[in-house]
Amino acid sequence: MKYYLSYNQIHKMVKSLAERIIKDGFNPDVIVAIGTGGFIPARMLKTFINRTILTVGISYYDENDKPKLIPETIQWIDEVERKLSGKKILLVDEVDDSRTTLEYCLNELLKYNPKELAVMVLHNKNKEKRGKLPVPVKRYYVGEKIDDLWICYPWDAQDIDEQVKLSVSGK
């Protein structure tokens, strides 16, 4: 079963997440977006919580689209930007599926001894998780909890008008 979303829906979800994050008293110093799923949510978030966005990219697939045991780093934070020590970091991705990517990125970021490390995702799928959130991560912001559906994000749409029609909001 497919679950279609429009850009406008997601923009509103990110706004609402930003309000919750602010109300919760979490005041990040920097936003870290997981590429490429976190690029659009992180950029939307910047409108409501204006912070520097750093990006990290990892891939679990090789050039033949075969899964790899160890993720390949597409891009990581520059040496000069490893100064995340003592900072409050908000990590952003689109979906918490098996939790493998989140666990990997969170553990990597924890090595920099941040003051605090929190996560924001648009969707958390209700399914068995292969990865787990590291203990120091106390704040986990989810836009919507959903069943294990096939989520169709607007940025993957070949035909955006069709996507909008298929989405719940219809706009």
Place this chain on the structure above:
Amino acid sequence: MKYYLSYNQIHKMVKSLAERIIKDGFNPDVIVAIGTGGFIPARMLKTFINRTILTVGISYYDENDKPKLIPETIQWIDEVERKLSGKKILLVDEVDDSRTTLEYCLNELLKYNPKELAVMVLHNKNKEKRGKLPVPVKRYYVGEKIDDLWICYPWDAQDIDEQVKLSVSGK
């Protein structure tokens, strides 16, 4: 005068740009997004031209929002990713305003001796440019040429419904 755009409009513009890039015979090995304006266009583009996205971030403003003479690098491509040598690179940003940012990023990327370096922007403002495109950059893809208007991108909208109403497409 303000010029409002919706996400759906931009998604269509990026699709049309992708078609032009393909038709033009340019087959990039990697997409480089200029943060944070290029994040959303680059992620949209990946749907139509599926390549790895690397990001670079620069800022011309200091912590007090005063302009700086030399841009500060927010994030650059990792040492390990500097292997852009011999690759065909497509640099993506949202707008070509004074051209300063584009010139800086293009000149930096040219240092890695790419096989080819091209640029894609959503909008090119018809105004006097302070920066210029380096000579080796032959392919420059523009979604729309516009006057020197205040462009209101959807990702900056506080109220996305209002934004959509104000946009030309109205959806």
